Structure formats: structure tokens, C-alpha cells
Amino acid sequence: xxVLTQSPLSLPVTLGQPASISCRSSQSLVYRxxxxxxxxxxxxxxxxxxxxxxxxxxxxxGVPDRFSGSGSGTDFxxxxxxxxxxxxxxxxxxxxxxxxxxxxxKVEIK
Amino acid sequence: xxxxxxxxxxxxQPGGSLTLSCAASGLxxxxxxxxxxxxAPGKRLDxxxxxxxxxxxxxxxxxxxGRFTISRDISKNTLxxxxxxxxxxxxxxxxxxxxxxxxxHYWGQGTLVSVSS
Numbered sequence: 001x002x003v004l005t006q007s008p009l010s011l012p013v014t015l016g017q018p019a020s021i022s023c024r025s026s027q028s029l030v031y032r033x034x035x036x037x038x039x040x041x042x043x044x045x046x047x048x049x050x051x052x053x054x055x056x057x058x059x060x061x062g063v064p065d066r067f068s069g070s071g072s073g074t075d076f077x078x079x080x081x082x083x084x085x086x087x088x089x090x091x092x093x094x095x096x097x098x099x100x101x102x103x104x105x106k107v108e109i110k
Numbered sequence: 111x112x113x114x115x116x117x118x119x120x121x122x123q124p125g126g127s128l129t130l131s132c133a134a135s136g137l138x139x140x141x142x143x144x145x146x147x148x149x150a151p152g153k154r155l156d157x158x159x160x161x162x163x164x165x166x167x168x169x170x171x172x173x174x175x176g177r178f179t180i181s182r183d184i185s186k187n188t189l190x191x192x193x194x195x196x197x198x199x200x201x202x203x204x205x206x207x208x209x210x211x212x213x214x215h216y217w218g219q220g221t222l223v224s225v226s227s
Contacts, residue, residue, distance in 0.1 A: 037212035048205070048217040055213075092155065096212030099145070099157035 002027055004093055006102035012110045019080040021105045023093035028073050037096035040069055040078045043104075044089040052091075053078065085109060112136035112216045114206050119221030122196050132189040132206030132218055139182055140165070143209040144189045146180065148202035149220075156202075159191060160209065173199070193223070201225040 003026040013019045021040075029036045040053040051060050053069035056076060066081040080087055088109060093102040114137070118130040130146070146158040159180040160169040168180050179192040189206050203220040 031212075035212075039213050041214075048219050049207075049214070050217075051214060094214065096209075096214075099147075099160075101155040101157075103154045 002029070002095055002098050002100045004095060004100055004102040006093060006105050009103060009105055011105055011107045013080075013083045013107060014110045015085065016082050019083050019087075019107060021078045021091055021107075023071075023076045023078070023102050025074040025076075025095065029076075029095050030073065031097050036072065038069075038071070038076050039094045039096060040067075041092050041094060042087075042089050043092070044086075047089075049092075080107075083107070083109070112208075114208065114216055114218035116204065116206055116218040116221040119204065119223045121224045121226060122193070123227050124196060124198060124225055126196050128193045128196060128223060130191040130193065130204055130206075130221060130223070132191075134187045134189070134208075137187075137208060137216060139163075139187055139189055139208070140184050141210075142215070144180075144182065145207045145209050145214070146189075146191045147205045147207055147214075148200075148223075149205070150199070150202040153202075155205075158204070161189070196223075196225055198225045 005024045007022045038056050041049040043049045052063050052067050057069045068079050070077050090104045092104040113135045115133045122128045145160040148158050149155045161180045177195045181190045203222050205220045206218045207214040208216045
């Protein structure tokens with residue numbers, strides 16, 4: 001079974017500073033069609049999850065460009081270039097062929 | 111605007127049954143693979159079950175296989191999850207989500223299932 005391990009699990013950040021979250025897989029996430037279905041979601045307090053990034057690095061419509069995704073194979077990263085107050089919440093990665101989730105990373109403001 | 115609204119959660123005794131519903135608006139559930147995902151307290155999200163857009167295929171996570179049944183009513187644009195032989199480890203917030211192209215596009219707000227005698 002694929003296991004996605006996120007780090008850190010808690011991320012206190014100063015407003016305006018960058019933040020980075022890692023998602024590592026126990027095996028390569030390259031699917032048989034050549035694509036890698038690794039997504040990032042944000043869940044603000046009291047809200048449903050919202051997709052930010054799909055297939056590693058594609059930003060969803062309406063997602064601020066301070067969010068970016070990168071990586072390949074087994075190692076993936078979500079970066080926030082300058083954290084804003086509205087970015088507080090839990091971020092999790094998802095592998096979309098086995099429907100496996102990372103543990104989630106709680107982003108809070110210092 | 112797309113909305114997925116879950117209902118039916120609540121307190122259930124171990125060994126009991128419960129049916130969750132997910133009413134969709136702004137989206138036709140037959141156009142998506144529809145999923146149930148749950149999150150137990152302090153745990154990561156876990157896939158529970160899915161039904162294909164055509165409705166002819168269903169999928170279950172091993173922990174719920176044989177106990178839970180996913181179904182849908184196209185006329186009501188509503189997804190269901192019948193939970194049977196409920197166990198304490200089934201206690202979680204249950205979300206419905208629409209899936210396409212190996213990703214979740216829309217999520218509901220979740221409904222809490224508590225298991226206690």
C-alpha cells in the first residue's frame with residue numbers, strides 16, 4: 001500500500017514569510033499513463049477541503065499564485081511564498097489513483 | 111454553485127446501522143464518480159467507498175467491505191452510504207466528494223458519526 005508522509009505536521013509561520021510542506025510517498029506515484037496524480041488541498045477551520053494544486057504543480061482557478069507545487073516520483077512539496085492570515089488551516093496531499101491521503105499539516109500564525 | 115450536503119450522521123450503538131445521505135446541487139452525480147471519505151479523530155482522511163458515474167461499479171475500503179453499501183438515486187441527485195454492523199473504529203466525520211480525473215473536485219461539509227453504547 002502507498003503511504004504518504006507529510007512533514008512537518010505543525011507549521012507556525014510569521015505573516016509574510018514563506019512556508020513549505022513536504023509529502024513523501026513510500027513508492028513512486030507515476031501512474032501507468034505517465035501522469036502523477038498528486039494533489040494538494042487546503043481545509044480552513046470550519047470549511048470543506050478545497051483543492052489548490054493538481055497533478056503536482058497545476059494551480060486551480062482562483063488559487064493565489066503564492067501557492068505552488070513541485071516534485072516528482074516520491075517527493076513533493078507545497079510552497080506558500082508569503083503566508084497570509086487566510087492561509088491558516090490544514091493542508092494535505094492526496095494520491096488520486098489509490099485515493100491515499102497524507103496526515104495533514106496544520107499551518108498557524110506565530 | 112456546486113453544493114454537496116451530507117446528512118444522517120449521529121449516535122449509533124456498536125453493531126447498529128445508519129444511513130448517510132449526500133444531496134448534490136449544481137452538479138449531476140451521474141457525471142462523476144462519487145466518493146465517501148472519512149476522518150476519525152486525530153487521524154488522516156481515509157477513502158471509504160465510491161460509485162462510478164454509470165452506477166455499475168462500486169468500490170470499498172477493506173475495513174468496511176461487507177458492512178457498508180454505497181448507492182445513489184439519480185432522480186434525487188443524492189448519494190447514500192448504508193452503514194451496517196457499525197464498530198467503534200467507524201466513528202468519524204464522513205464527507206462525500208465528487209471525483210473526476212483522479213482527483214476530488216468538490217467536497218461536502220461532513221457529517222459526524224459517533225459510535226457508543
